[in-house]
Amino acid sequence: MTKTREHRAFELLSESWDGLPRQIIMAFDINAKTPRKLLAHLTLCGEKIPDWLRDEPEMKSLDHVISKGTRVVILMKSVQDAALAFVDKQDADAAQAQKEFQANCQHKWRYTGTDHGGSHKGESSYECTVAGCHARKYEMD
Numbered sequence: 001m002t003k004t005r006e007h008r009a010f011e012l013l014s015e016s017w018d019g020l021p022r023q024i025i026m027a028f029d030i031n032a033k034t035p036r037k038l039l040a041h042l043t044l045c046g047e048k049i050p051d052w053l054r055d056e057p058e059m060k061s062l063d064h065v066i067s068k069g070t071r072v073v074i075l076m077k078s079v080q081d082a083a084l085a086f087v088d089k090q091d092a093d094a095a096q097a098q099k100e101f102q103a104n105c106q107h108k109w110r111y112t113g114t115d116h117g118g119s120h121k122g123e124s125s126y127e128c129t130v131a132g133c134h135a136r137k138y139e140m141d
Contacts, residue, residue, distance in 0.1 A: 005087055021078040023047050028071065036062040052077060098134070105133045 020042070027041040035058065042049055053059060058070045066074070109126040123138040 005084065019082055020047050020050070021075060021082055024075055024078055033065045034063050035059040035066060038066065050078075050081065098132075102128075102133055102135045105130050105135065107133065107135060109137065 023042055023045045027038050032038045032041045039049060053074060058064065058066050105128060107128045108130055110129050112125045112127050114124050123140055126137050128135040
């Protein structure tokens with residue numbers, strides 16, 4: 001079963017507990033309970049403030065104490081974003097590694113048939129039999 005990007009991100013929460021989520025907790029620990037103080041803390045720490053945080057309705061009233069529920073939402077959203085960014089980086093790294101592997105592979109081609117439809121209609125297809133390569137090629141018959 002292939003896991004969704006969100007499931008993989010949830011499993012990697014511990015890997016993403018840094019950056020914005022960590023600074024949000026730190027801000028709450030030092031009593032930065034208003035949007036003005038939270039945003040000032042994040043700015044001082046050099047964190048990029050995401051649009052979703054600025055767009056949060058309670059963040060519009062700068063001197064209003066942020067409710068507990070909104071604090072939870074802000075924290076969870078920041079952790080989710082960090083985890084998804086971590087998963088995206090893993091996927092990009094894996095795709096680059098696969099591309100480099102295929103570029104350096106000494107392909108051993110195996111005939112897999114002739115395509116009678118689709119985008120390679122009338123072409124013979126071949127796949128590389130080297131473990132992990134997954135390369136395919138097509139030639140006109």
